[in-house]
Amino acid sequence: MTGFKTTLITCHQCARRIMVRAADAERGSIVCSHLGCGAINTLQTTFQYDERLVQGLPGFGKLVCQRDPTQVYPLQFGDNVIGTANTCTVQVERFMHGGQCFVSRRHCTLTVTFDPWAGQLRYLLQDGVADPQQPDTRQYSLNGTQLNQVSIRKTELIDVADQALITLGGADQFRLIHFSIPQPMLDSYRIELAFNPDRTQ
Template sequence: MKRVFCPKCDNQLSFDETKYPEGKIIAFVCPQCGSQFKVKLGRKTVRTKTGEEEEVKEPDFSCGYISVIENGFAFKQDLPLVMGDNVIGRRNKDTDGVDVPIITSDPSMGRKHCVINVKEDKQGRLIYTLRDFPSLTGTFLRSVILGKKEQARIEDGAVVTIGATTFILHVPEDRVE
C-alpha cells in the first residue's frame, strides 16, 4: 500500500500502487476537504517552489534509525536519524522544527515530544542520548518515565514510548562495539 497526503489539509490517503503501471497519473479527491490532486507513480523527483524538478533522496540510515512498532493509529515506519539533535514528534503540516516526524493521529504524542542526540566518541562509535522535549505525557524508556531535564544514554534495541506510540532504536551494524 502506498500512502499520499492531501496537499491542502494533510489528510493521509492509501491505495494499492501495484494495480497501476509505473508512470501512470492517478487523480484523488480528499474525503476530508474535497480537494482534488494528482500523483504520478514511479517518479523519483519533486517540483520545488521555483518550479524546478529535484531528485528525491533515499533515506540515509548511516547514523541509525528508529522503528515505530506499536501504534494503533498508523503503520510501521522506519525513520532515519542524523548527527546532533533529532527532535521526534507527531507529523503535522504546520509544525516546524521536527526532524523525525511520526505519521500518526495519536493525540497523546506531542508535535515536539522528545529528542535523541547522536554524537561520535573518539573511537568512532555512535553515542545516543534520549531526553523529553518536554512533553505533556512524558517520555518512557523501558516503561520508566524520564524526569524533567533528565538525559538517558540509550543503545541498540532501546524501547521508547511517547504517548501511545512505541519505537525501537537501531544502530548501524558497522558502528556497534
C-alpha cells in the same frame, strides 16, 4: 614508524624521565637508563578515532514504529527532534487512541553523537526540546517520554542502548536501531596518541 616523534615518559620504578625513540616504540618497551634503575617499562599506546569519519557514514540509525514496523524513521547526526509537527527532524504519525493523540508536536530530542574513544555512535534521549528563542530553556512534552517503559525525568539526558524501546506519551512505542560503524572503516580513522607517563607498566 614514520612520523614518530620522540617523547618523554616517567619510569614506573624510579619516577625519572626517559626519552622514548622510534625503536623503543616499535619494540613496545624501554629500559630505564638511569644509574641504579634498569627497570623495563612496557609502553602502552592509546588511540582514538577521528570524528571526520561520520561524514562518510551511510546512516545514523533509525526508529521503527512498533505498531507498524513498515514505518521507519531515519536519524541524522546531531539533534533529532521527534514529534508530530512538520518542523520536526523525525515527524511521526498522529496515532489516535480513543480519539486522542498523546504525542506532542515537539515531544522529545534524540541526539546522535560520536564517541572517539569507543569508535561508536551514542544516542542520548531527553524529554522535550530546546526553546529556539531561549536555548537555555526547554519545552517539555505534555505526556512524558519513557525508555524501556520507565519514565524519564525532565532534566535527564539518558544513553539509549541498541534495540531499546522509546515510548512517547505513554502510548506509542518506537524501537531504536543503532548504526554500527564497520571495523575496516574505523581502522582507517584510527589516530595513535603519544605515550602518557601514566600508561607505562
